[in-house]
Each structure stands twice: as C-alpha cells, then as structure tokens.
Amino acid sequence: MKYAYYPGCSLECSSAAYDMSVRAVADLLGIELREIDDWNCCGATEYFSQDELTACAVIARNLALIEPQLDQVVAPCAACYLNLRKVDSLMKEDPALADKINQCLAAGRLHYDPGRVRVRHLLDLIHTDIGETAIKDKVVQPLTGLRVACYYGCQIVRPYDGFDNPEQPVKLDELMTWVGAEVVDFPVKAHCCGGHMTQISEPQAFELIRRLLHNAAEYRADLILCMCPMCQLNLDAYQNRVNSFFGTNYQIPIIFFTQLLGVAFGLDWKKLGFGKEIVPAEPVLRKKLTAPAATA
Amino acid sequence: MVGTTLELRGSPFLHEIIQEVPGGERIVRCLQCGTCGGSCPNGADMQYTPRTIFAMIAANQREKVLKANTMWFCVSCYFCVSRCPQKIPITDIMYGLKRIAIRERMYQDTDAPALAKTFTDLLDKYGRSFELGLASRYYLFNRPIAMLKMGPMGLSMFTRGRMSLVPTKIKNIEQLQSIIRKARELGGTQQ
Secondary structure, eight states: EEEEEEEOHHHTTTTHHHHHHHHHHHHHHEEEEEEEETOOOTTTTTTTTTTTHHHHHHOOOHHHHTTTTOOOOOOOOHHHHHHHHHHHHHHHHHHHHHHHHHHHHHTTTOOTTSSSSEEEHHHHIIIIIHHHHHHHHHSSOOTOEEEEEEOOOTTTSSOOOSSSSSSOHHHHHHHHTTTTEEOOOOOOOSSOOOOTHHHHHHHHHHHHHHHHHHHHHHOSSSSSEOOOOHHHHHHTTTHHHHHHHHTTTOOOOHHHEEHHHHHHHTTTTTTTTTTTSSSSSHHHHHHHHSSOOOOO | OOOOOOOOOHHHHHHHHHSSSTTTTHHHHHHOOOHHHOTTGGGGOOOSHHOOOOOOOOTTTHHHTTSSSSSGGOOOHHHHHHHTTTTTOHHHHHHEEEEEEEEHTTOSSSSSHHHHHHHHHHHHHHSSHHHHHHHHHHHHHHHHHHHHHHHHHHHHHHHTTOOOSSSOTTTTHHHHHHHHHHHTTOOOOOO
C-alpha cells in the first residue's frame, strides 16, 4: 500500500513525536508513505482569513506536487487534512474557482485536476485499510488496564462527511479497544481545544482546555490521545498555565494516538517520540503496563 | 431560489457576502433557528451570534457587523456547519467577514489579524511555518507583556527539541512565490 505523505509544518518540529510515531507505525503495518517532495505549509486557518484565492493556491501546490502514480494522500495533521480536502472539494464544486487556482499553479508550471487525489486521514487508513485483524496480529504489548480518553478535536471529523461521526466519532475508540486499552467515556471528544485562541485570547482558550482536562479527569483517564498537533500543543504545553489560571492541578499526559499504538506493537519508545511531551507520559505507562515489551 | 428566507433585495451587504464567500449564496436560506450560536464553543463571548449576524447582514448593517467581535471568536471548529439544518457554510462566511474587516481595517480589539499576517508573511518567505519566528514577532509587536509568561513554556518546548531556532525554507520557494503573486494579481487582496 503506497500513499503520498503530507506531514505538515508542525510534524517537522513542535510535533515531531507525531511524525516519528506515524512513520514507525506505518512501517510496521506495511504502509509505504512517500513524502511529497518540497511540500509547503497549508496556511492553517490564517490564509483563509486574509485572502481566499491565495489560501487555495498555496494549498493546491501540494496536491499538484503529488507523484502521478499515487492517487491517495495521507495527512496526519487536522488543519492540513481539512485544507487539502477543502481545496479539492471547492475545485470540484466550482469550476470557475478551479480554473483560477490552476491559473495560479500555472505560474509555477503546475496543474491539479480536482478529484485526482483522494485525501485521507491516517486514522481512517489504519482503521479501514489495515483493519481489525491485521492490527490485533501485531500486538505484542496489550494495553490492558490503561484508561485512555480518545480526543478527536474538530477538523478531522468536521465539516466534511467522512469516515466517522462528526459529533461522537468512534474509530479511534475502536482502534484502541483492538489493542487492549480501556477506552473511557469522553463526551467532549470532538469539542474544540481553543485552536489559535491560546495566542489571541487566553481566557477563552483556557476555559476550553480546562473543560477537556476536567472531563478526562472525571472519567479517570490515565492519558488523552490526540490526532491533531494543535490539540496536543494546547492541552500539553498550556496545561500548567491552565492550572495556574484556574487553581487546578491536572497532570494528564497528552500523546499522539500513533505513539500509543507503537507501544502496543512493541516499538522502541524513544523512536516513538516519548519524552517530548511536557507532562510526562512514561511514568503512567510503566505503572499501568505489566512487563513492557520494549523500554526506553 | 428554493427556501429563501432572508430578504435579498434590500441589502447590498448581503450580495457582497455572496460574492465574497464560495457557497455564500446559501446564507439566504437561514431560518433564524439559532442552532449555530447554541453550538458555538465561543458563542457566549460573541457580541452577536452567527444567527444575529446573518439577520444584520440581511438588514444591511455593514459597519456594525464588520466591527463586531463575532468572527474573531470563530475558531473554525465547524460545529455550527455540521449542525446547520440549511447547510450554510457558516465558518466560511466568518472567514469572509474577517477578510473584509481586514481589507478595510474595520476590526477592533483583536490581535487575530496581526497573528494571521505574521503567519502568512513567514509562509510567503520560507514556504513553511516557523514557530519561533511567529511567536517572537507576534508577541513582541502585539503582546509584549504576555511574552514574559510564555518564556517558561518556550523553554520547555526548546529543551524537548520542539522548537527550532532556524526556519526551514523549501527548495523551490520561487515557484511558490510565483503562484502567490499570480493569486494576488487574479483578485486576491493587497497584503
């Protein structure tokens, strides 16, 4: 199975643990990820609030750079995933816009035919294309007794109808059950982490983060699994500031779902990027998992 | 149009929004049900909820809408879009309002335009986002006091190898810049 791979800027550095664990897990599952050569930033939400056509053209360059023999692209980051889907879908719905975007691409000697590439999220790919049997076969360290809250955030499940329910998604819950984890109820699993509001208006962002931490703590989750770099950053890096703001004392490790999947598959923890999270995850993993198959 | 509920004729601003936003013509289907505001994580902090904004657009209250804080509290979570019974692209309309407010410098009391501009300036220059450059430039010029509070967090990100001191530039930056120039020329906005 070969897919084009669009890591996105966050995975290069601030969410390197996501990139490392995505590559390690994909390799083990026989998923060949071919990184788009010379990809550029998707602009997240910031270009759309200034200039629609430039936003679309910048994103479309990545679609146009995908090797002709590949017809699917995987984006682990929520913003990257949404933006690729959004531009592909806008171009399909609006031929006049598609033409304009292609005029922009032509200035860089590129072209993209809407619909040529199918944009996938990694969770969908692992859940659907790999599937339960193959996943269960690879487990060498069942996550028995580990209580996980599966956090989906916004842009992977909304607005495009896709592989999961937009309000109460379940695919990550199922995947974690396959590898033996105890999935806790987490009613706010598809609520917002505050996004870029942490940089614009802290009180609003901190309240949204607090709700998520509070909900996970109420259901006695040992850790929260993320699939979006922004969610991970807001919940992990801002956790201490949120604690000082509200006088709370949450210490909930926030990791990427691929990191925990890698633990279940017995991969080396260092190669999965453990140690990069600010609230450390290794103590609770060591405590809860009996006889870890791999250690740091 | 089937299902038209907002009055179209009297409001040039309504036509402007329809021009500005792909799929924006669906705004006229708004039933004023309020599901959007009720679903919004930041609805309580908005001066006007999206439902009210749509009624104000139909009433041609251009200046009041463009000076409102509503769109700056939209974090693109798409809850409203996924619940809207009329399938109005509410988030995209919020983006459209942000664009007009930025073009005409009508926004008030928000650092969101500065953050967006700093972010995309770096993208235009390097082809990739540069987090340290973004944070230092944005905070220094817009929130110098908040910058002090960011120090310990920045340091812990840095010691864990999560913050690069130098930007990454894509190989073919000229190609990206030609595409961006063309987009601006074809009706993109002045930056």
